[in-house]
Amino acid sequence: MANGDEKGKDLYAVLGLKKECTAPELxxxxxxxxxxxxxDCCSASGxxxxVEEAKTKLQEIQxxxxxxxxxxxxxxYDIGAYDNDNDKNVSS
Structure with missing residues (x-):
């Protein structure tokens, strides 16, 4: 998928950033x-x-x-030519 991941979410939106962000902002x-x-920080809620939502969200962020x-x-990704699904099958 050219949009970044299997759920169709914008990777910049996941991090709350604009496409023009700098590396330090990222x-x-x-x-x-x-x-x-x-x-670990969210487990205090009980x-x-x-906690499961936090784990899922942290995975998306990472x-x-x-x-x-x-x-x-x-x-x-910015020019729409990268398929993030290809990364899952390649070990680096």
């Missing part, structure tokens, strides 16, 4: 969201449903950051 957004959604922090993948 890193800062990732750190902020990772701290907010880390399951509900297992919320995937978006991993993808967008790679200069080549980000460029290809």
């Amino acid at each position: 890193r800062n957004a990732y750190k902020k969201l990772a701290l907010r959604w880390h399951p 509900t297992s449903e919320f 995937q978006a950051y991993s993808f967008l922090s790679d200069v080549i993948k980000r460029f290809l």
Whole structure:
């Protein structure tokens, strides 16, 4: 899929950023969201449903950051020429 992942979500939107963001902005957004959604931090709420949601959300955040922090993948994603599904089958 040219849009970034199997759910059709915009990777920039996952991180709350615009396409024109800089590398430091990308890193800062990732750190902020990772701290907010880390399951260990969310477990204080006491509900297992919320912890599972946090795990899922953190995985989305990590995937978006991993993808967008790679200069080549980000460029290809921005022009709509990169299929994120190909990454799942390649070990690096």
